[in-house]
Amino acid sequence: SSTGFVKRTGAGAYSAISNVNIDTETTGTLPITRGGTGATDAQAAINHLLPAQGSNDGRILQTDGTNVSWVDTPTTGITALTGEVTASGSGSVAATIANNAVTSAKILNGTINAADMDFGGVNSATSSFVLKDSTGKFEDFACATTGHVPTWSATGFVCQAPSITETDPKIGANTLNILSKWNGTRLVASGVYENGGNVGIGTSVPNDRLDVQTNASGASVMRVQNSHTSGWSALDFYSSSGVLSGYIGWGNSTSTAPNVMYVGTEVAQPLNFVTSGVARMSIDPLGNVGIGTVSPGAPLDVNGPIKVNASRExxxxxxxxxxxxxxxxxxxxxxxxxxxxxxxxxxxxxxxxxxxxxxxxxxxxxxxxxxxxxxxxxxxxxxxxxxxxxxxxxxxxxxxxxxxxxxxxxxxxxxxxxxxxxxx
The missing domain is CATH 2.60.120 (Jelly Rolls)
Structure with missing residues (x-):
């Protein structure tokens, strides 16, 4: 054959083969012209394949799209890294991020510790909340109406006035303006009402600061009792300046006025007995009694005729x-x-x-x-x-x-x- 390889198989014997195992079936060096490297080791092979390196120290290898050659190092290349991430020096250097260098968010994933965040803000009218949605994105959320708070709805957070629905069984059902009381199990409505600052007992529409009403046969409406034997079961009346001015009550058994029902004034003013809005009888500060006059001039001063209706038999x-x-x-x-x-x-x-x-x-x-x-x-x-x-x-x-x-x-x-x- 005029092409291919011949392999000796014995003394004076040869055979044609299609390929040769260079590692086991050859010796010597395969020249570059025959598809080799002209060398027997890697470094020598690289040196044989590169363009001549003499006088090319510090230069870099560059291709023109067809062939490669040695060229000078470009002067327009990166010599230092500046900005939010910085690096300088020769060879392999570490890049760094200085404190306060990053002024806007550039982190897609990962975590940020609280110590690395700025919590030096001030609570003011322009304050707002930060909310995170289901995708991990954050939202700046604020309520514009006084008294409103962020509240979760079916579609997200909304701003609205708080509304609390109590489901605790110990609270029980309550009624507007009725004070609650504990019945031993839970809070229930009492018989005491409050409306506009007026308190009603037995009425849901109190007309005065204290309005006590009842609808029971033979029952008293109010009871005043001092259980101490030397005390007074009394109601005291004070002037607008806080001075004790009048009273009505009962002196208990060892009080200074024992077993006496009394009505009186504490100041030097008369005690009038009034019917139909007119004073009919008056006791002045000196003890003079006037009937038909509020200015008695004697211990008994009657202004008008006197009629005596006696019993007869x-x-x-x-x-x-x-x-x-x-x-x-x-x-x-x-x-x-x-x-x-x-x-x-x-x-x-x-x-x-x-x-x-x-x-x-x-x-x-x-x-x-x-x-x-x-x-x-x-x-x-x-x-x-x-x-x-x-x-x-x-x-x-x-x-x-x-x-x-x-x-x-x-x-x-x-x-x-x-x-x-x-x-x-």
């Missing part, structure tokens, strides 16, 4: 008999007696009249239709002293009247009697 005496009749008591001072027979009339017992008291008794004595009835007076343990020394004679004419008057001073055991009027 009709006593019947059996006709045609001598009967003893006792006027029963001194609780009534006007008596009307009709004589239906001859009678002895005994004046009341006076044991209930004290030494500092007096009693006046007026007796209207009338004959019945028969007339002629006789009468004897008896002091019932007391002496009767008549005006003129003798009991005046009464009218004995049928249906005619005689009026007697008696006066008794406690402790004297004497009735002073006189006849003040008689029909002829």
């Amino acid at each position: 009709m006593a019947s005496v059996a006709a045609n008999s001598t009967t003893s009749y006792t006027i029963p008591d001194t609780g009534r001072n006007i008596r009307r007696i009709t004589l239906n027979g001859n009678a002895t009339i005994r004046l009341p017992v006076t044991t209930d009249i004290g030494t500092d008291q007096a009693y006046t008794l007026t007796v209207r004595l009338t004959q019945d239709a028969t007339g002629g009835r006789t009468l004897t007076w008896n002091g019932n343990g007391n002496t009767i002293r008549w005006d003129g020394g003798v009991a005046p004679a009464h009218s004995t004419t049928a249906n005619q009247t005689t009026i007697y008057q008696f006066f008794y001073v406690g402790g004297e055991s004497v009735w002073y009697g006189s006849m003040v009027w008689r029909e002829n």
Whole structure:
């Protein structure tokens, strides 16, 4: 064959082959012209393949698209790295990022520690929140209305006034303006209402600072009690300047006014009793009592007429008999007696009249239709002293009247009697 390779297979014997194993079947050096490197090691092979290196120290290898050659190092290349990331020096140098060099976000992934973030801001009207969405992006979120807060909705955060729905079973159901109370299990509505600063007990529409109402037969509306025996069960009234000015109450058993109901003033002002908006009776700071006047000039000053309506009693005496009749008591001072027979009339017992008291008794004595009835007076343990020394004679004419008057001073055991009027 005129082409290919021949391989010796023995003494004087050869055979044609298509390829040769250079590592095991050749010796010596394969020249570059035959597709080799002209060398037996790597470094020598590189040197044989490169353009001649003599006088080319420091130059770089450059291709023109077809061949390679040695050229000078370009003067326009990178000599230093500046900006947010910096590096300088020759050879292999480390690049660095200086503090505060990065002024905008350039980190796509990873984390930033709180110590590396600026928390020196000030809470002001322009403050806002930072929210992260489901993709990891952040949003600057702010509420523009006073009292609104960020609230989660089905589609994201929104700004709205807070609304709290209490589902705790211990809270219970509450009603507007009704104060809650604990029933041992949970809070429930009480009977106390508050509306506009007014408090109502028994009413949901209090008209004053404290409005107490009830609708129960025989029940009192309010109870005032001081359980201390030397205390006062009282209501005190203060002036606009905070001075105790009046009171009403009860003095307990060992107080300075024991077992006394009192109404009074603490200042030098009168105590008025008013009906229909008009003062009808007044007690001035000196203790003078005025009726029909608020300026009494005496211990008792009555402006207007005085009318005395006394109790009266009709006593019947059996006709045609001598009967003893006792006027029963001194609780009534006007008596009307009709004589239906001859009678002895005994004046009341006076044991209930004290030494500092007096009693006046007026007796209207009338004959019945028969007339002629006789009468004897008896002091019932007391002496009767008549005006003129003798009991005046009464009218004995049928249906005619005689009026007697008696006066008794406690402790004297004497009735002073006189006849003040008689029909002829």
